Amino acid sequence: MKTRFASFRFRSDYSICLLAPKKMISLAVLLSLLVMTLTVGVVGAGSPLPQDEGTVYTVQAADWLSKLADKYFGDPGAWPAIWLATNTKAAEDDVFDAIPNPDLLSVGQTLWIPTSEEASSLMAEYTSEQEASFAAAPKTLRVPDLAGRTVVAVTENAYTPLNFVDPLTGEAVGWEYEATEEICRRLNCVVDWQLAAWDTMIAAVQNGQFEVGMDGITITDERKEQVNFSDPYMVSQQFMLVRADEDRFEAPEEFAADPDLLVGSQSGTTNFYVAVYDILDGDEANPRIKLFENFGAAVQALITGDVDMVLMDAASSRGYVGANPDELKAVGDPLGTEEFGFIFTPGSDLVEPFNAAIKTMEEDGFLEQLNNRWFFMYEAQ
DSSP: OOOOOOOEEEOGGGOOOOOOTTSOOOHHHHHHHHHHHHHHHHSOTTSOOOOSSOEEEEOOTTOOHHHHHHHHHSOGGGHHHHHHHHHHHHHHOTTSOOOSOTTOOOTTOEEEEOOHHHHHHHHHTOOHHHHHHHHTSOOTTOOOOOTTEEEEEEEOSOBTTTBEEOTTTOOEESHHHHHHHHHHHHHTEEEEEEEOOHHHHHHHHHTTSSSEEOSSOBOOHHHHTTSEEOSOSEEEEEEEEEETTOOSOSSHHHHHHOTTOOEEEOTTSHHHHHIIIIISOSOTTOTTEEEOSSHHHHHHHHHHTSOSEEEEEHHHHHHHHHHOTTTEEEESOOOOEEEEOOEEOTTOTTHHHHHHHHHHHHHTTHHHHHHHHHHTSEEEO
């Protein structure tokens, strides 16, 4: 019997912009923000907003000046107009936050978006001295420009909620998809998505068939001998995923003590090795370990009763439980901490740019936004 996982829908009650708590914002500012929010909701994607009046804007995760200039003026190159206009406002009114470094915006920062006419005037007055001051700004969080390069990326589509196929839409979605697309947006590159099975993925990236791979891949010294890793983009812990009515065990010692209990896993994964060496007897051929092609198949086997437990990181456990709340639950304490990273062909020139992008995504709150979106902000339907 094949069980279809429930589809997801995002909860509208979480679609709220967070304002900076450090300042009391006037009623007029709040009304401006409300008007701006309603306007954004009705203007079509890709079309510049009509900018006949100046607008107060609160920075959201993944906002950049060029992105805002494109949205409001239809020209990403007009970003200095927002920079200059905001700094002028900040000198007059402490509701606004000066932008000392145009490369770095902070979530909750209050900006002033000038009118299109004012933006044109500011750009006309944009002097070489102002440009030099921008060039002199700290560059620690600048990201490289990959000049539209195509990056061949590979995943598996079997690791909810990091990468999976939405059963309702048939689209490949998930945390890693969205993170990688955002990385390439910041680096000015284009993702060419490919699929591969987990057991061939690392070798395929190692030999250059793909440039970057992701599948909740734990950073280990052994794997570092085969591929290059990015900086960690997620820290997670292993938990026991069981059926919702499971009452025979709650601790790994209890599981190990019952020879009738089976664990489902995928060969060569961190989950597999934790099951072998941290829960069972250290024998990788232990018949109590049932191997599957991917995590999705192991979870389906759990639901149908073919195995009794699947080890999974906390993030993915939340995803599967959220999709199947009446059939699954996580039990016990965490069994260890692991860091996930992107993998690259040895010597790849993409490692440094990806690390730079990951750093900015940590700084401006985008990674936290992804965590909220994929681990908390949807519910099963």
